[in-house]
Amino acid sequence: DGWAAEKIFGPKAAHGLTFDDIVFLPALQAADVQQGRMAARFSKNISLKMPFVATPGRTVCEERMAVQMALMGGIGVIHCEQDVQEQAAMVRKVKEHQTAFILNPATLGPRATLQSAEQLMDRVGCSCLPITENGRMGGKLMGLLTRRDVDAAEDAWPKSTLVTEVMVQDVVTASEPVTYSEAQVVMKQGKVGKLPVINSERELVALICRGDNRRADAYPDATRDPNTQLMVAAAIPVDEQKIGDGLGWDRAAAVVDAGADALMVVVDDGVTEVTLDFVKRLKATYLTTDIVVGHVQSVRCAEALCKADCDGVIVGAPVDNMFVAPSTSATGGHADATALYQIAKLVRVSFGAPVCLDGGVRSPADVVKAFCLGATCVAPREMLARTIDSPGEFVYQGGARVKLRPPRGARDAPELPTEGAQVVDGGSVADLLPFLVDRARAGFSALGLKGLGDVHPALSSGALRFEVHR
Numbered sequence: 001d002g003w004a005a006e007k008i009f010g011p012k013a014a015h016g017l018t019f020d021d022i023v024f025l026p027a028l029q030a031a032d033v034q035q036g037r038m039a040a041r042f043s044k045n046i047s048l049k050m051p052f053v054a055t056p057g058r059t060v061c062e063e064r065m066a067v068q069m070a071l072m073g074g075i076g077v078i079h080c081e082q083d084v085q086e087q088a089a090m091v092r093k094v095k096e097h098q099t100a101f102i103l104n105p106a107t108l109g110p111r112a113t114l115q116s117a118e119q120l121m122d123r124v125g126c127s128c129l130p131i132t133e134n135g136r137m138g139g140k141l142m143g144l145l146t147r148r149d150v151d152a153a154e155d156a157w158p159k160s161t162l163v164t165e166v167m168v169q170d171v172v173t174a175s176e177p178v179t180y181s182e183a184q185v186v187m188k189q190g191k192v193g194k195l196p197v198i199n200s201e202r203e204l205v206a207l208i209c210r211g212d213n214r215r216a217d218a219y220p221d222a223t224r225d226p227n228t229q230l231m232v233a234a235a236i237p238v239d240e241q242k243i244g245d246g247l248g249w250d251r252a253a254a255v256v257d258a259g260a261d262a263l264m265v266v267v268d269d270g271v272t273e274v275t276l277d278f279v280k281r282l283k284a285t286y287l288t289t290d291i292v293v294g295h296v297q298s299v300r301c302a303e304a305l306c307k308a309d310c311d312g313v314i315v316g317a318p319v320d321n322m323f324v325a326p327s328t329s330a331t332g333g334h335a336d337a338t339a340l341y342q343i344a345k346l347v348r349v350s351f352g353a354p355v356c357l358d359g360g361v362r363s364p365a366d367v368v369k370a371f372c373l374g375a376t377c378v379a380p381r382e383m384l385a386r387t388i389d390s391p392g393e394f395v396y397q398g399g400a401r402v403k404l405r406p407p408r409g410a411r412d413a414p415e416l417p418t419e420g421a422q423v424v425d426g427g428s429v430a431d432l433l434p435f436l437v438d439r440a441r442a443g444f445s446a447l448g449l450k451g452l453g454d455v456h457p458a459l460s461s462g463a464l465r466f467e468v469h470r
Helices: 005-009 063-072 084-095 114-124 147-152 180-190 210-217 248-258 273-285 299-307 336-351 364-372 381-385 429-446 452-461
Strands: 022-024 040-043 046-048 075-078 128-132 141-146 194-198 204-209 233-237 262-266 290-296 312-316 355-358 377-379 394-397 400-403 466-468
Touching: 005 336, 005 466, 022 364, 040 290, 040 312, 040 377, 063 075, 063 084, 063 429, 075 084, 075 262, 084 248, 114 128, 114 147, 128 204, 141 147, 141 194, 180 194, 204 210, 233 248, 248 262, 248 273, 262 273, 273 290, 273 299, 290 299, 290 355, 299 312, 299 336, 312 336, 336 355, 364 377, 364 429, 364 452, 381 429, 429 452
Parallel strands: 075 233, 233 262, 262 290, 290 312, 312 355, 355 377
Antiparallel strands: 022 466, 040 046, 128 141, 194 204, 394 400
């Protein structure tokens, strides 16, 4: 019964279809669906434990959203509707969150005072400062100054006392190279909570904190890099004339230097030869940084970008404002189901690159449909914008808790959304993503599939059956 995907989406299909036009026919339900794997790829070299992405948008993804997405097993793309320095600072905050190896800790020199140490601890929110000969990372380690040392010296020593009078000089250290597991053994044997990592010249290489380790252990599925830092992507516009703060190349250099694991080249205005050249230059320059491109709405554009060696494609309409009435189509008025199927088939089969659907995902049923049409991961933009982790503040309006419209500039103030475009409180990302995973597994079970890994083979073989309702 029903039709295979190639029958209704293939080259002989007479009409394009939207998500609302298609229905999946149920099959014999699969057992043990709760154990089905939901791992996916965001790009060729970045794997996710939860196949969800927070794509860039002024009302969707800044550092708080990116942190929560990575902790839950997804990934966030920090938007570029801001200054280069602000975006780079957000990337840096994500990379420094609950990391086992702090690669750029705050440091002080031997001439610093207790007052300056206390002010620095308060400003950066840390409880331990390495003291180095030159006062910078990479300097020769002299000792450690902790918040406990500062508090203990508060009554006995004046604020002008040098940190060298109070710091711990007999410091337990680890020498590079050292793994996370080896460092844990050293900390346990030395009964210390802070462990500096030094090189053969006793120069500071990294700092490990037990508290961050314990908090990190609470998120075993978190998306982390080899240094156990959370992974994050950043959006890069090809042409920034409308933003007015320099070239996209300068922004790319800044966010990569801040630690971005992937760059999303924004092609909302279309794909041109300039776009393709920009992608090629990024790939040639940043060899260890994945390049994904979006939003793509046609097979021809997707093919050209893949030939330019991009590491992933994001399908959908340009990111719009969450405070206007949402579009019913993921591809900006196009036949979104047909577009997703055809682009995903080309990109996955011919180029081995992942495909993410962004936009048009308004319910858990749309999430299941996106995966069953070929998406590798999904960006539930509208649902993420309603969470407490997205940018903006909540107020009560008409008996409902709604989000203020974020300011467009530094001098602007947040505004109440217009009637009919309120963004109502949708809880937290920590609650939303497990719910979507649970509903997706239930949907896969109804289709006779055990997990996300079974979806695309069933789509290609024709085991997934469709009906068209127009």
